[in-house]
Amino acid sequence: MNKIIVIPLSIFLPILIIVGVLSVASDKSEISSEIEEIENSVDADVIMPTKVSRPGCEEIDRCYIPSMVNIVKGETVTWLNEDSAFHSVTSGFYDEPTGLFDSGYMEYLQSFSYTFDDSGVFDYYCTLHPWMKAQVVVE
Ligand SMILES: [Cu+2]
Numbered sequence: 487m488n489k490i491i492v493i494p495l496s497i498f499l500p501i502l503i504i505v506g507v508l509s510v511a512s513d514k515s516e517i518s519s520e521i522e523e524i525e526n527s528v529d530a531d532v533i534m535p536t537k538v539s540r541p542g543c544e545e546i547d548r549c550y551i552p553s554m555v556n557i558v559k560g561e562t563v564t565w566l567n568e569d570s571a572f573h574s575v576t577s578g579f580y581d582e583p584t585g586l587f588d589s590g591y592m593e594y595l596q597s598f599s600y601t602f603d604d605s606g607v608f609d610y611y612c613t614l615h616p617w618m619k620a621q622v623v624v625e
Contacts, residue, residue, distance in 0.1 A: 528597045530566035531555055532575075532620070534612075539571035541617045549612070550575075550620035558625045562601040567592040573612045575600075580616040588613075 532550050535543075543549035555563055565575045572591040575598050578584035586608065589598035602608065602624040612618035 528566050528595075529564060530597060531563045532565045534565065534567045534569050534573045534592075534618075536569045538569055538573070538618060539615055541615075544617040544619070549615070549618040553620040554623060555621070556623045556625070557602060559605050560601065560603060561624075562599050563622055564597055564599040565589065565592070566597045567594060570594050572614060573618065574614060575610055576613050577608060577610050579609055579619070580611050580613075583613075 532552065532555055535548065535551055537543075538549045547553045550565070557563060567573050572593060574591055575587065575589040576583050577586035577588065587600040587610070591614070592598055602622060605624045608622045608624065610620060610622070
């Protein structure tokens with residue numbers, strides 16, 4: 487006759503709970519490592535730092551960091567929004583967009599890239615926060 491192995495519920499239930507907790511924990515670490523991957527995968531030239539949705543950053547020239555980027559023709563600039571608020575990267579001045587580039591609203595950790603094919607000084611700003619402005623200088 488075959489022996490039937492009976493695992494008492496008092497042992498089985500705690501094991502089940504531990505396995506459940508462990509799988510939730512590994513899910514969480516997976517998510518945080520995914521976020522890290524996103525942050526590391528974006529090689530940003532310019533970041534929008536936290537708290538720039540309130541005026542003040544313009545006084546220390548830190549609405550976009552750095553506030554001036556120097557590149558040569560044909561190079562690409564990548565912006566990364568590290569703020570929890572929406573921001574944009576829009577060519578021109580507030581209420582005077584040139585139409586050359588516009589990221590639209592960028593959410594947290596969203597990036598935007600633009601390749602500059604002509605030389606010149608390119609001003610840009612945030613459509614949501616008039617004090618946010620910076621420049622790309624293309625040789
Ligand atoms: Cu903004």
